[in-house]
Amino acid sequence: RDYDASLTGKFEPAKYQSLIDNVRLWDWEAFHSTISQIQALRTYYVFADTDVDRYRDEQGNVRQVMLSPRELDVQKLPDARSRWINPHFIYTHGYGMVMAEANRITSDGLPQLLLRDAPLVSEKGAPPVTRPEIYFGEAVHEPVFVRTGQPEFSYPQGNENVQTQYAGKGGIAMNGLGMRLATAVAYTDWNVLLTSLLTGESKMLIHRKVAQRVDKLAEFVSWDSDPYLVVNKEGRLVWMIDGYTVHSMHPYARTINTGFGRVNYMRNSVKATVDAYDGTTVLYAWDEADPVLASYRKIFPNLFKARREMPADLREHARYPETMFRVQSEMYRLYHMKNPEAFYNREDPWDLARTADGMDGQTEAAKPTYLMAMLPGDTKPEFLLLQTFTPRGKQNLIGVMAARCDGERLGELEVLRLSKQELIYGPMQVAARINQDQTISKDLTLWNQQGSKVIKGQMSVLPMGGQFLYVEPIYIQSSNAPMPELKKVAVGYGNQIGYGNTYAEALSQLGGGEIAATAATAAPASSPAASAAEAAKPGDGRIERVRQRLRRYRELMGSGKFVDAAREMEAIEAEVKP
Numbered sequence: 001r002d003y004d005a006s007l008t009g010k011f012e013p014a015k016y017q018s019l020i021d022n023v024r025l026w027d028w029e030a031f032h033s034t035i036s037q038i039q040a041l042r043t044y045y046v047f048a049d050t051d052v053d054r055y056r057d058e059q060g061n062v063r064q065v066m067l068s069p070r071e072l073d074v075q076k077l078p079d080a081r082s083r084w085i086n087p088h089f090i091y092t093h094g095y096g097m098v099m100a101e102a103n104r105i106t107s108d109g110l111p112q113l114l115l116r117d118a119p120l121v122s123e124k125g126a127p128p129v130t131r132p133e134i135y136f137g138e139a140v141h142e143p144v145f146v147r148t149g150q151p152e153f154s155y156p157q158g159n160e161n162v163q164t165q166y167a168g169k170g171g172i173a174m175n176g177l178g179m180r181l182a183t184a185v186a187y188t189d190w191n192v193l194l195t196s197l198l199t200g201e202s203k204m205l206i207h208r209k210v211a212q213r214v215d216k217l218a219e220f221v222s223w224d225s226d227p228y229l230v231v232n233k234e235g236r237l238v239w240m241i242d243g244y245t246v247h248s249m250h251p252y253a254r255t256i257n258t259g260f261g262r263v264n265y266m267r268n269s270v271k272a273t274v275d276a277y278d279g280t281t282v283l284y285a286w287d288e289a290d291p292v293l294a295s296y297r298k299i300f301p302n303l304f305k306a307r308r309e310m311p312a313d314l315r316e317h318a319r320y321p322e323t324m325f326r327v328q329s330e331m332y333r334l335y336h337m338k339n340p341e342a343f344y345n346r347e348d349p350w351d352l353a354r355t356a357d358g359m360d361g362q363t364e365a366a367k368p369t370y371l372m373a374m375l376p377g378d379t380k381p382e383f384l385l386l387q388t389f390t391p392r393g394k395q396n397l398i399g400v401m402a403a404r405c406d407g408e409r410l411g412e413l414e415v416l417r418l419s420k421q422e423l424i425y426g427p428m429q430v431a432a433r434i435n436q437d438q439t440i441s442k443d444l445t446l447w448n449q450q451g452s453k454v455i456k457g458q459m460s461v462l463p464m465g466g467q468f469l470y471v472e473p474i475y476i477q478s479s480n481a482p483m484p485e486l487k488k489v490a491v492g493y494g495n496q497i498g499y500g501n502t503y504a505e506a507l508s509q510l511g512g513g514e515i516a517a518t519a520a521t522a523a524p525a526s527s528p529a530a531s532a533a534e535a536a537k538p539g540d541g542r543i544e545r546v547r548q549r550l551r552r553y554r555e556l557m558g559s560g561k562f563v564d565a566a567r568e569m570e571a572i573e574a575e576v577k578p
């Protein structure tokens with residue numbers, strides 16, 4: 001549909017407070033690098049991937065989070081090769097996960113963690129986790145043997161190690177000489193036959209990598225390479241992964257290169273879940289109208305469950321797969337042209353918008369982004385997958401494709417087509433305007449010369465009020481330690497640019513009535529308190545009012561209510577005016 005956007009108009013945050021308060025400030029790469037430094041705990045723990053998801057808080061509001069499972073890489077265990085029992089009997093599984101709200105930052109510029117440490121610490125608002133052990137995941141080795149005469153390592157605690165015994169129902173029984181012999185032959189490892197650690201209750205866990213596990217069950221399905229972890233209502237960790245039916249010989253269809261080779265037919269027909277503790281795997285026929293999947297279901301009538309049978313708590317975390325969305329975005333660059341003559345003459349091709357975000361700052365095509373956003377006409381934000389487009393050879397924004405991920409509208413695609421007569425800034429143009437700002441340019445130049453490196457996070461492009469709100473987090477990373485800290489936030493709306501120590505400060509510079517403009521400073525995030533204290537004289541009743549508003553400001557910032565926090569800052573400025 002057409003989106004009548006322009007560069008003029010008033011910034012009205014009160015109308016879009018639920019959207020503004022749920023903007024993602026953590027780029028996944030920066031978040032991943034930071035938690036790898038502060039939450040790895042030991043050298044053998046790794047965070048194989050970081051994902052974006054959404055959970056409901058105690059008030060029922062949807063909040064987007066960054067999360068990453070803590071898995072165990074036995075290759076980084078110094079003694080793994082010299083002692084056979086280490087990888088097979090002792091170091092068998094990962095432990096827990098790290099979760100943080102995507103828009104909450106500590107005073108040190110680090111993620112405000114909801115789930116952290118070992119044993120797992122759960123902060124207010126985090127989903128409860130009752131089974132933090134990860135026996136099935138992305139960074140695993142095999143085979144491992146559980147319920148043996150050797151206790152398993154669970155997690156480190158001070159100078160000691162906490163041990164455990166597997167209590168799940170998964171695994172293959174190793175209670176006979178024949179099974180031990182078969183295993184020894186299969187893995188060419190005669191230690192399996194000779195060890196005295198296996199008992200009558202011992203089990204062997206194999207096919208522990210999520211993508212390989214589902215492929216063993218349905219190798220005719222092309223499986224996504226990026227499973228993601230969720231917490232179900234029982235507190236168990238469950239992997240979710242998307243599967244596709246693909247073909248290369250569909251008539252009258254264009255062929256495109258994908259991770260599954262060259263295909264011209266592709267549907268997200270299957271979704272699967274894998275319990276991270278016992279490996280229980282369930283395949284769901286997600287696109288029940290797919291004729292290819294329908295044929296497979298006739299051949300294997302008991303392999304797939306119906307879509308409606310997926311538990312509601314897992315259904316809330318189902319999403320539109322990025323792999324499928326990338327293919328559709330690539331195809332849409334040409335097939336948005338509906339006029340036959342324009343199409344065959346290639347009069348109006350689009351490109352994926354380009355960006356200079358990321359850890360290395362190199363220009364590249366913008367990646368699809370999961371975030372909370374609100375499409376025109378909607379009244380509340382939802383979890384979407386967004387991709388931006390520009391005209392061929394230009395940098396102005398021309399279109400936005402959105403894939404819905406929530407509720408019954410999961411799977412719907414919508415494209416916002418922008419007017420060709422009205423210039424709307426694309427991500428590179430907004431980034432250029434940010435870089436050209438004197439205050440911002442001076443800060444970036446200074447930070448890049450003092451043993452540190454400036455990293456710009458992925459810019460969010462959010463439809464809002466007939467315009468777009470652009471949000472770019474800016475991180476500082478030491479040259480000696482890859483641990484980015486969020487130091488500044490730059491925002492754009494129409495022709496306006498805001499820049500501040502916090503998201504609320506940056507927003508306040510966009511004006512809009514409800515939020516008065518505030519000066520951008522290079523002072524720490526606590527600078528409003530310092531300036532207010534200096535401006536208020538002893539014995540002045542304003543001191544107590546300023547203190548109360550500062551307490552309220554900190555509470556609102558900690559709760560992620562950035563619009564209200566900016567209003568408190570405005571009131572503080574009014575109190576200290578001469």
